[in-house]
Amino acid sequence: MFELRRPGAVLFDRDGTLIKDVPYNGDPDRVEPMPGAREALGRLRRADVPVAVVTNQSGVAKGLLTADEMDQVNAKVEELLGPFDAWAICVHDDDDGCTCRKPAPGLVIRAAAVLDVSPRDCVVVGDIGRDMEAARAAGARGILVPTPQTLREEIQQAAEVAEDLADVVDRVLSGAEVARPVVAAVPAPWSRGWNRW
Template identity: 40%
Template sequence: MGQAGVLLDRDGTIIVDHGYVGTVDRVEFIEGAIEAIAELNRAGIPVAVVTNQSGVARGLYGIEDVQQVHKHMIAELARQGAHIDLWLFCPYHPDGTVESFARISADRKPAAGMALAAAETLDLDLSASWVVGDSSTDIGLARSVGACPVHIGTPDTAQPDVTSFPDLTAAVGFILEQHAADAGNGNRRPRFPAHRFDRADAYGGEYVTELSRAFATVDLAQLDRAAEILLAAHERDAAVFACGNGGSASIANHLQCDHVKGVRVGTDLTTRVFSLSTNVELFSAIANDIGYDAVFEYQLQSQAREGDVLIAISSSGRSPNIVRALEWANANGLSTIALTGFEGEPSRSLATVSIHVDTRNYGVIEDAHQACMHLLAQYVRQSRMAETEVAAHVF
């Protein structure tokens, strides 16, 4: 599985924030910052820089200037035995004056883009990683990917759960203590597959074993709560909405079929269940005109009402359109159910009920989610049938 890493902000964390630092002569390292990075290097913890550089969009400097600043920083770090494993920056801002960079970007903190790119490149487990910075956008980035936020500067009383330190040196000391403690726990979940297989039957056997192990991590009490919410919604004629991306979209669509068609067979229920992933005309119009992050939230704003239910399906739990849908639903009186895998955050914490599959294999997660979808629909159906009727029907 992925390893723990550190995502560092640049200005105000590593170098002094003089405001739009776009030239080498304005680079001033904060005292102790280079040695702190070297400490992370010596501990074998991957380090990435993730920095918003809206000065590019505002026309204050160019992409090449940012790269020159980073080349200078690389040289200075190397002189003192430190290095950064990955440099990432976002040059976009919706209020920019340079047309090619004047737009919303999924890479701009607190959006998750740069963190996800770092995780893919460095093989990071973001739930075991830290985001360090001096801004609320850094805290927001950490929350968006389920990482631990570490704040540099005066503690924010509005966010008492976020640990603050006066500088990077103190922050790295805290991280190294946590890293050592985590390493001693030995609770890392296994990766599947962990090696190459030469036969499909052998792979199949291991796949089934991993699926069984992963499904055993599902909290059955959460399934019971989800069933209660769905049955109560059907009984009061509330609407149930489902959404997901990719393979999760197919589960959302299948869920609509199982409840609208399947649940009616042999019962008195006429359910109102809708997949927000299925109408390609509406879906693509919203994505094109407003943004992909809004494709589910926008539909809910028009169709959902207080007392309805949202089922959000996301293997990672961090898809921005899923997170926005859950946040809107929570704010507008809907009950929410999340089906997640991997670390599952932030969707896992946002939902009223969280059905979480603890594995890092997309196929296994989606298979488990599909099973949960089927068993919930079948449970709701049989609960509205007479005892003698259950065995007489095919499920």
């Protein structure tokens, strides 16, 4: 169990957590914030909690989008959601053997280093098991925010599950961990299929 106190930083997954998941998106016009994302980030910024993005973007390695297109999408994210204190991005594919691609801890460790905080003082927020595994591997606190794409077993295995991003911020700023919701209360997950990294 983590000591429940205000974190050194909150690290967000991008697709399915901060913005709606458009598979391998290279078009900034298709960027759409998740419900409550702007408000949640605003609350953290007003509380002087650094916020960062930790994201797998294997579409670059697969040749499905360019690094420039990815950068344009990330710029649109900041235009819509405000500036982030750090970005940690893995452009590798599963077979590349890197140490950054979630569920490996590299992105969490990299973002924490940029922010000059310990990974153990970070909270990682994401929508799938890879995000939670990366948090666990880095020694960070992981909070899962399920979407219809989140698998039931990912919800069951998560150490902490929040209803939405507002709930995440309530937990982070209050230092209070709320009991995990019953799995049956979460919308039945759909098959992730090809559209997840």
